[in-house]
Amino acid sequence: MAGLCKDAEISEDDVFLMAVAGNTAMTHLFLGLPPQHIIREPYIPVVNFPNTVTAKDLGIRIRGTARIFIFPNVGSYFGGDLISGIIYSGLHDREDVAILVDVGTNAEVVLGNRDWLVACAGAAGPALEGGVSKIGMTAKPGVIDRIFIDPSTGEFDLHTIDERPPRGICGSGMIDLMAQLFLAGMVDIQGKLVPEKCGSRLRETDGIRRIVIVGENASATGAELSISQVDIDSLIRSKAAMYTILATITRYVGVTFADLSKFFVAGTFGSFINPRSAITIGMIPDLLETTYRSLGNSSLGGVAMVLISRDALDAAAAVRDRITYLELNVNQEFMNRFSAAKFLPHTDPSLFPSVRRMVL
Template structure:
């Protein structure tokens, strides 16, 4: 059985920094802890309600008292808020959390509605912005056992990057902003009914074809849709390398409040009371987000004496990573160009690692060894990161030799 819910802390802050600021207020930390504990207890209750063994199994319903352990994997801030540890220094230089290792504790000590004998096993963190969720993802994906030079990337508001193999691991986090989750976009939204999640374009008329979640009338743009829209507009010459609209003879491109914009759906086609558009400010926010991620990858590789071309495998994790369109991601310069057969989707890597840890003592024992192998880099303190970032805020990049397939497509269009 399984269950999930949105993080109720979102009401007090869309990102971890906002939640830390709230936690610094009087009684703020207790409130943050209470919200996340209530959510976990609700999920546990729903799972128990649905965890009914098959009739022919000979087992009755699973009881709460039968639960012996719970494994928890979250980012460093969420782990601190759950344990009611002060998260203040996570957002202040030198960005040192209260702790990165957490001993097993009785689940009741953190107010989880579980029996007294149930132990909470909490994944360790690496640094303030590379947390236990990423360690769990490395474990669950098997990255720590492969000989291939692998890039593990969890794409979200904060993109966490791990590079290495069974012998060594280097990691870093970069702030990509909320664009990949629909935030900071004029008509951005989460991937719910009505969100444009796929897109294609008539190359002769520049008329769009939108595919939405639930096949409903368009209401906005989700993160995966944003990626495909920008990539498609760029590949068809609607956008230039700077993310600006070219002068084309189509009513879909017009001047708007935030510069030029492309109309994805007219008001009478949409479920909103306005046209659904994507404008140059939205595209700029997207380019900055994807540029931060690629610059993080390139900088981290540079720090260990390697190049993007040395990568042998990419593992994509996280909500956005599960639905990412590879061709689009590579054509805009979000991900390095690599044979699609060498890209692995693992979905919720954190959940996978927690699940495997519950089922295997071997995995639990390996966690400490893996954490000791992981070297964390603070990108903001690396001089070359800024140069990499500036080079990455174009479509796909200023150095087209890094994206030979995208460069070839551009040459073919010119010819």
Template sequence: MNQQQPASYRITFEPGNRTVTAAGGETLLEAARRLGLHVNASCGGDGTCGRCRVIIEQGAVNGGASEKISPADFQQGHRLACGAEITGDTVVRIPVESGLGKGGLTTGGRGEVAGRNRARMHVYDIEELREHGLFLPPVEKFFLELPRPGHADNMADAGRIINSLSSQYDEHRMVITLPVLKKIPAALRADDFRATVTVARPVHSGKNFVMDIQPGNWTRRNFALAFDLGTTSIYGILVDLESGKVLARDGAYNGQLSYGEDVISRIIYAEKPQGLERMQELAVNTINQVLDKLLAKAHPPEEAARGAVRREEISSITIAANTTMTHLLLGLDPSHIRRAPYVPASTFLPPVRAADLGLKLDQHAVALCYPAVSSYVGGDIVAGVMGSGMYRTDKLTLYLDIGTNAEIVIGSREWLVCAACSAGPAFEGGGITHGMRAAQGAIEDVAIDPQTLEPLLTTVGNRPPVGICGSGLLNLVAALFTCGVLDSRGRFQRELATDRLREGRSGWEYVLVRQQEAGVEHDIVLNEVDIQNFMRAKAAIFAGVKTLVEEVGLAIGDLEQVILAGAFGSYLDLDAAMTVGLLPEIAPEKFLYVGNGSLMGAWMSAMSNHIRRDVVAVVRKLTSFELSEVTAFQEQYTASQFLPHTDLELFPGVKKRLNEQAATSIPAP
């Protein structure tokens, strides 16, 4: 081993042939992070999750062994990147399951799978906003034709603008910011005192602000951004505030992913020296990346002559995110979020200059973050409540956003209660032996032949399968249970006559894909440990919903509407979800799907000052329950760790089907 540390070495990562100079003693994970390469590290680099496996192709490293790596694989050069210290020039391969996957984020929607029973899509559009009197952009442009100054009228340039806004447009209480004052004299004289001013109307303020001025008439060029800043992925849309149209949408994995998959590992990193700055920088960089992609795409159709949207024509960005992500984006200390009693620095956030955050927007562009309710009921869920229209409905509604944390809101325009429960990462492909995100090659749907017990798969992008994503997992477990391969405790019926069932290194498992058919160099399996993880996740959600409904003195049967939000929700098969007991058994027509609720809320806020105003009251109205402190929740959680539930009366449809199938299709032991 090289003893002359810290010398510096050349580390090359494959695929992609990306090279970085690293000091001896640095870990491969650190080197990859500096390059901006993503290596899965759910645990944030502590060596506990085993997800950051890499393969040393040339050279050698020190350390990086793990019980998650078999002796055979270790022989082949497999190491954990977080433990592997650099000791010389090295070529390292990041296997597909440790990286982000080739295709990047699927933003457009994956293929529909026939025969699946999904929630109806419901999306507010601009017409609906107008119809409900909600369309009132927080930033508007006004074209002014000002009287030229002269002998009898030598009012100041700024006063001339303010008077004209008042007389021509009935816009009052204007303050002109200093950067605009600097531009005014030249701007007014560039086109004979005809100019366009950009006016922002902050809610709950006695003042409106003139934020920009341009010579000539540019009123039809007024654009805004709305972003969902997720722990895993960041999605953005670019909207035309004149027409209300969405001109472009795109997304990217959150650059912070390399520092851990959940908010806790991000907070821990942020507590290190310069850690908060680094977290902020990564979030901002990812938003800037998405912004670049949006700008490359966005051409307002009716304004073709004037070309694509220019960066400086964007006057606002509205961002919805969970409380931790919001803190990291703004550079607020998140450390008390992860320690009892879980106190965020702030739940309400002031508007700030986007450029001050490092966002590549013009000086005049304002950034606004959605307010949160508490450390674990964040601005993303508030945005969902606004964006789904739940805050305005008369129907008793359950809003459910399933991610690493499941967020549950129950109520209507009158009252709202909410709770968050930790579902774990199972539905996002985490905590499962061969789990993965819904990237290219992810198994997203599974059917099982009830006779042969052979699987029928659908993968994202129709690529050779490399792992199982959330919807695939749900459908697989439901199918295995329905076919009788799994019992209600989530254990395999070991005596079944199929070579798909076998005893593996982690106990009994179902072989979903054999290595020769896979896009990876091993079988893809689901074992009983995975199934226990899945059951805990679905149990937490069901118990959360049931507990919260009952805490307010109601029953599940009282729900008049269920709104599903989030990527998982869009691919969620209602039958499968009820079969395993993830969702309560409710008539499918009562289910709505709103897509990315957080992004929808950000969009609405970008379009509507009414929403911006109302959100303050909604946040104050939202009563947050800490489920871990409700005794009933623990009982519900335990009772829910069965397929579908210990109390089959809660799932009469499933009970009926099981009874029918027991009589017909399950092979006798």
């Protein structure tokens, strides 16, 4: 807080109101509450709706009587950061049906409009953030965020953040890579590398195949940048989980993907993702690309809103009470759909007509 106040050129004693939004675990840690029950059946947090506290109560170095508003959480895997994101997106005020997806450690989803809201969350994030590969990184300078493969020559055209020499790949880059490998025929519908299409880029060590993205002479690290079949398999599972989460929640409330007027994507992941690539691998539904809208850090946006708007502050509590939470950990229908989604783009190609046209 001292650093923030210094940057804003104000005294710590000038801060009268503070807002905090985080996932359920971070909210518990912030309040000094034990978080272990969150990951144990029946997955019940210690608190879902924290009371407003003072800075003095928590030892926060601002005015002691300053009020701290902590966004409520809905369940173990749906925290106040998503409530804040809902406020920022305006999803809770829309007349038409829309969906908000935030991909972090978990994929968290809320579907609805001004009349109803349904939420769920599941483990899909680590691979989609580039977290399953040795060269996976969060988005930063030198990290590959976009890839194009010429299907006729097999040449890779890479883009890195800030156009620095490549040193790794982020989640959006992984999705681009998988989509391009599929369109170029370098992986099949099961996500398996195809040797005759990969050509000289294919390597194998201890029986595990990998494809070289950047040779050692062109990388910033001096080592080749490659992804293995194991990395690809993990990405396939993550994208399947993401699509299954979306399919399960929409089916639960009786709407189709075509009913969605807007598809909000939040978080750092959402800031860089190419919807066309995500559709190509079957991670998100085959909708018009104009349906998708990136929100960036929606949690931070919602926090800022409640600090300057009484309406937004009141809405945070009201939104939490309107949400019906769907627990995927005990949802058998989710597991049944998950197996069908572990193909590119899906075992049912009719769900992705635009992709089918590209690969014919």
